[in-house]
Amino acid sequence: IWRSDAETFLNAHSVVTASNSQIAISEWCSRWKVAEQRLNHLDDIADGTFRYWKRLGVSNEQNLKSPSRLVLWSADAGEEKCVVKNVTNVKPKSYLPRSWTSLIVFSDAVALSERREFQLYKFPLVWAEPLQRDNRYFVRIYTPEDELHVEFNEAAAKADFLQVCHEWRTFDRRYARRRRQNTSGGSGLRRRYGEYTFSSAHPSFKNCIYEGSWLCGKPHGKGRLKYPDRKEYKGHFEDGVIEGFGELTVPAEQCNTSVVNSVFFTDASESPTSAKGDVYTGCWHNGQMNGLVSVKWANGSTYEGYMCNGLRHGHGVQQYTLGGEQQIYIGGWRMGMRQGYGVASSNRERYLGLWANDMRQGNGILISIDGAYHEGTFDRDRLVYGRLLCPAPDGEFNTIYEGHFEKAGVICEKGMLQVSRHDLIEGQMNGNLISGEVRLSNAIFKKCFRASSPLTPVGQSLSDEEPSAGRWTVPSEVKWKEMFEHFLMGDLRIEASSLGQQPSYDSLVGVLDHSAIWRSLAGTMTQIRNGVNIEKFSFVFDDRLEKIPSFDAPWSNTYYAMVVDYWRVALSNKFHPLCRLVNGLIEVFTSSYNNIGTHRAAYAELVHEFNSIISRLYAVVRILFTNLPPSNEMHTPVPICVDRVHTSSADSSELSIATASTISLNSLRGCSRNSSPQRHNVSEMSPSRVSCGSHKSALSDDFSVLTPACDFIVEHLFAQSYAIIFTIYSVSCAEADKRYWDRVVFLNAHTDVKLLTHLEVNRDLWPIDVENADDLDMPMIRATARKKFYKSAIHTLQRLSCEFNPSAKLAILAETFSEISACVTRFAEAGEKHVWTTDDLLPAFMYVTVRAQLQHLGAEIRLIGDFAPQLRGGGQIELMFTTLKASYMQICKEKSLP
Template identity: 30%
Template sequence: MTSYRYSNGDVYDGHFKEGQRHGHGLYHYGGPSPKSTSIYIGEWAEDKRHGYGVLEDIMKGEKYMGMWNEDMKHGKSIVVTLDGMYFEGNYDRDSLMGFGLMLTYDNSCYEGEFNGITQLQGKGKLIMPTGDSIEGIFSGSWNEGLKINGMFKKSDGQQETKKAKLKVQIPSSHYGKMSVPADKKWEGMFVQCRTVLGVKGQAKPDCNKAWEGVAVMVSKGRQVLHEMKSRNMSSKWKKFQGSFVEEIEKIPPHNKGTLTTEYYNDIKRYLDRAFEITFHPLGKLMDGLASQPCCSRSKFLCKRIYLTVRILFPDLPQNGGPLQIRSEKYVDIDSDDETDGVIALQSTKSEKQVVSAGGLLHPILLPKIYPPLFDLYALHNDKMDEKYWERVQKLNKQGDVALMAYLGVDQKFWLLDESFFSKGSSSLSNIRDHCYVIAIERLQQISTAFSPKEKLQVIRDSFTEITETVQTTLGEEHIWCMDELFPIFQYVVVRSKIRHLGAEVHFIDDLMERYLENGELGIMFTTLYACYYQIQNEKIPTH
C-alpha cells in the first residue's frame, strides 16, 4: 500500500499495479484537508474507478454508494443528499436510469421510473406522508415541478397504524432491494488479503503457502519497526505493534485435523493479536474494513472474514458451525460423529465448548465498529424507543410497591421485611429502588457489551440475580413458572431505564446466531423482547 500526492494536490492512499491505481484505495480530490472537494473510497482497475466504491461529493452535498465501471457510476447504487433525499436504483453511465426509489426529507416516497437524480420520467407511484398516493405517469423535476397524469387514492386511515408497527417506516417493498449486495462490497480488500495468503481467484487455498505469506509480511513489518527505531521515531503505536509482532512471529499449530478446546483457545489467542497488527494480513484487512462505511452489513462481513480465517486454520467448522468440541483429554481421535453445522452431544461429563463463526469473530470485529453500528440501530428504532421511553419515565414515578402491584408481581416476591408493612401504607409508598437492585444493575450493563452473545449473557446474569435474591430471602429453592417470573423481570426492565432498549433488542436479534434461539439464552431474550413490547402497549397508571 502506497501514498502518492499528485501535482494538482490530489492524494491517493492505496494499491498500485504497474504504476496505475489498482485494487482498493482512498482518493482525496484536493488533498486530505478541509479544502477537499470530494473523497472516493473503493476499488480501482487500471487507474479508473471500477467495482464497488463510495464517492462523497462535498461540493454537491451528495454521497454515492454503489458500483463503478470504467470511471463512471454504473450499476446498483444508493445516493444520499445533504438535504435529506435518499435514492436507490441503477445507474447507467453516470445517470440514475430506469426503475428506482426516492425517499424525501418530509417522508414522501416515490417508486417508479427515473431519468436522472430527482428527474421523474415514466410510470410511478408517489406515496405522501399522510398515506395518500398518486399512481400514473410522471414527468419533470421533483425540485422544480412535476406533471402528473394518474389516479389519486385517499388513505383509508389505517396507514399510520400499520406504519407504526414497522421498525422502518418506509412504505415501499423495494427499499433495500436495489442496493449493492453485501458480498459485492469491498471485494478488493478481501482479494488483496487472499492474494497475500497465496490464494488467487477461485483456486483452492493451500494452508502451508498461506502461512508462508504471513511470515513474509510479518518479517517486513519487523524491518519497518527496526527502521523506525534506528531513526528514533518514538510512538505508542510503534511500541504496541512491536510487542504484537513478537507474539505472532511464531506460527501456531494450524492443521491438526481435530479441533479441541485447547487448540481452539490457542487459535483465539493468536487471532486476538493478529487482527490488531497491521503487519499481519488479517490485521491489515481489519484495519481497512473498520475504517469503511460497511458496518451496517456486519453479519455478512463476519462471514467473509471467517472464510479468510479458515485459510489459515482449516480445522475450524467449514460452514461456521455451531460445532461442540471437548478437551483433548476426552476426544476420541478416531470418532467421526461430529457433523459440521450440528451440535454433537457427547456422553462424557467433560466440559464442552461450542465453536461458531460469530463466537470467534464477534468479540474481535464488533468493538471496532460498534459506535457507528449501534447508531444505525438507534435511528432504526427511534420512533418505538421514544414511545417506550415515555412510558418508562411515567412508570418510574411509582414507588416499588405500587409498581410491582401494577405489574402483577406476586406479593411474596416483593421481598419486603414485615417491618415495612407494620409502618402503614405511607411507609410502603415511600419505598423506592429497594427491590432487586443487583438484578437491575446487571441488566443496565447490556449497553456496555459489544457482541450479541455478551448482551445475552448480561440478560442471563440479571435472571440469575433475580433467582438468587428470591431464594436467599425466602430461604428455599424456587422453581419458576413464567407467570411468576415475567412480572418480576418486567419490573427489573422498567427500573433499569435502558434508553435505547429497542435498539439493543434489534441488535441482538439481528446478529445472534440461530443455534442460540432455542436454548436458555434464547428464551431469556424472548422474555426481554416481550417486556419491551408490553411496556409500549399496556395502559399505564394515571395516578
C-alpha cells in the same frame, strides 16, 4: 592506512604477553616482516608512479595527474614485451578510442588512452572479473555504462592485473576495514557505494545522478536518484531498476497538501507535508508503482491504496476537490478508473453502489444531506429507475416514489407515489419531488391498506425475521472484494487462478498448500521485523508471528484457544497483513455509514454487509486454520471442556462442563448469595455462559449461552464499529424507543410498591433486603422504597448497554434472570420452593426493565436478534429474549399509560 593492522597487532600482543613471552617475540617478528613487505610494496608503487609521470612529458595524459593518484599497473601498446594483447570496446562502441596506446590502473581509477584523448573510469564504480573465452586470457572491465574486454598473453599477467584492480580498496578509507573480510581476488567486492552521473545515452536514467549502493555495475539496494527536472527518488533498486519500497518527489510551484489518515500506511502523518510537490510513496516494480502506495499531490489531493503499472488498480481511497467541494472515494479501481463497488462522499451526498469506467453504473444508493434516500439503477452517473424516500416534514410518514427518474430527485414518466400510509397515486408524473413541485398526468388515486414504507420503525414490530435484501441492493459478496483479493494473492501468495476456480473462499480449504501459505506468511513477518525500525515505531515484535502454529490439529477447545491467541497477536502488530485487512475493513465499513450515511433506511444494507464481512473474514482465517468449522457452520459452539466454577460456598468449588469461554449460571446464582464482589469466574477468551439455579422453574439448570466459533471475529468487529452500528439501530427504532422512554419515565415516578401493584407482580415475589430494621418499621420502609426491589437484577440489566458483543449481551440477560431468581429465593416469601411460570416471570421482569431505564432498549433488542446466533436454536435463551421483547412491547402498547 595501516592503523587497523596496528590495532589488531597490539591487541594480539597484549593477549600473548600474558601467556608466553617467546610467543610474543615471534609474533612481533612476523608482523614486522609483513609491515616491511607492505612498505616495500608502497615504495615500489611510488617509484613506478614517479617514472610514469616523468615519461609522459607534455602529452595529453598529463591531465591525468593528481597529487593523491598512484600508478599501480600500466601497459603500453608500443612495448616489445607488452602483456596486453588487445583491448576491445564492447559498449558503447562509439564512445572509446579506436586504437589504444596505454592501459593504466591508478589507485583511484582505470584509464585507457591514445595519443590525443583518454577515458577515465573511477573507482569504486569499476569492476574487473575474469572472462572465459576459447582458452584465451580475457578480463572484463565494466562500469555503470561502459564495458571493456582486455586480452592478455599469459595467465600470470591476467592474474596480476586482476589483483591490482582489486588493490584500490587499500587506498579508500570506506573499504579499508573490509579488506580482510573479502580476500578473494575473484569476488572483487561486488557490492559498493558511490555516486555516478549517467549520460544522455542511458536508456532509463538519462542525465540522472545516482548515489547509493551498487552491485556489479548496476544500482542495487538503497539509493537516491536525482533527475534533471528536479525529480528525486529515494528508495530501493534491484539490478539497475527501481524496485521495492521508495519515495518519488516531483517538485511543483505551489503545494497545499492535506493528509488523510488511513490503515493502509501505519506511519501516515496527521500534519501537512512540508515538501512542495507531488509525493509518491510505496512499492515499485520495474520502475513503476505496483502494490500498496500513498500519493500526495501538490493540489491537496491524496490517494492511498493499490496500483498496477503506475495506475490505480484494486482497492484505494482518494480524496480530491471538485468545484470547491471535498470529495472522497473508497472502493475498487481498474486501470486508473473507478470500477466495482465503491463509496463516494461529498459535503452534500453519499453514493454507495457499483461503478464502471469511472461513472456510477448499476445498482446503488444515494443519500443526500437533507435526508432524501435514493436507491435504484444508475446509468452513466444518472439515476434512471428506482425508489425515492423523502423525509416527512411532520415526522408521521415519509413520501415514497418508485418509478423512472430523469436524475436524482427529479421524477419522470410512469411511477407510483405514496403520500401517506393509505394514499397511493399511480400514473404519469414529472417534476422535483424533493422540492414538492410535481405535475401529474393520467394518474389514478388509490387506497392502500398496508403501509409499505421501509422506514416503518423497526422497534414497533421487532419481528423475528431477518432484514431482507432490497431490490436494488448490491450483493454483499461484491463489496470490498478487492481488499480480500489483495490479502489472499498479495500476502498469502495464492494464485489468482485458484481464486477464480472456487465459488467462495471457504472452498479453498483443502485445495491449497496451507504449509506453503504459512511459510510465506511467517517469512513476510521476518522480513518486516528485519526492515522496520522498532525504536522509531515504539512497539514490541512478538516472536510468535514468525512461527507456524499447529494449524492442522484436531478441532477442540484448545484449537480454538490457539486461533484466538494468534488472532489477538496478529491484530496487535500493525504491520501484520491480517491486521491491515481487518482494520481496513473496519475503516471502509464505518466510512460508509457514518455522517450522511447514518440513515434509517440503510439498516438492512448495514446488517447484510456486516454479516458478510464477518463470514468472509472467518473464511480467510479458516484458510490459515484449516480445522475450524466451515463458514456455513461458523456459529457452531466451541467444543465442551471442563472448567472449574464456584458453587454457592465461597470456600468450595466443583467441576462443571462448559465451553472454552462460558460461565456456569449456577456460579452466578451462588455468587449472588454472598457478599463477595466477584460474581463469576470468567476465562480470558469470552464471557458467555449463564445457567439458572437449582430450583425447579421455567428456567432449567442446564441453560448456557454457548460461544460460537466465530465469536473472536464478532467481538473485535463490534468493538471497533459499535458506535456506527448502534447509531443506525437507534435511528431506526427512534419512534418506538421514544414512546417507550416516555412511559418508562412516567412509571419510574412511582414507588416500588405502587409500580409492582400496577404491573400485577405476585405479592409472594416482592423481595426487599432490609438491613438493621425493626419489625415495626418494616411496612413503612417497604411502602416508601424506590429501586430497592430486585436491586441486583436491575444493576445487572443496566450493564446491557455496556457490552458490544451480542453474545455478551445475552449473557447479561441470562444473568439478570438469575439475579431475579436469587432475589426471590433470598428475600421473598415464595423462597426456594417457588416454581417460575411465564405469568409470574413477565411482570417481575417488566419491573426490572422499567427500573433499569435503558433509553434505547428497542435498538438493543433488535441488534441482539440480528447478530446472536444462539437464538436460532431455541431453548431457554430464546425464552429469556422473548420475555425481554414482550416486556418492551407491553410497555410501548399499554393503554392505561399516557
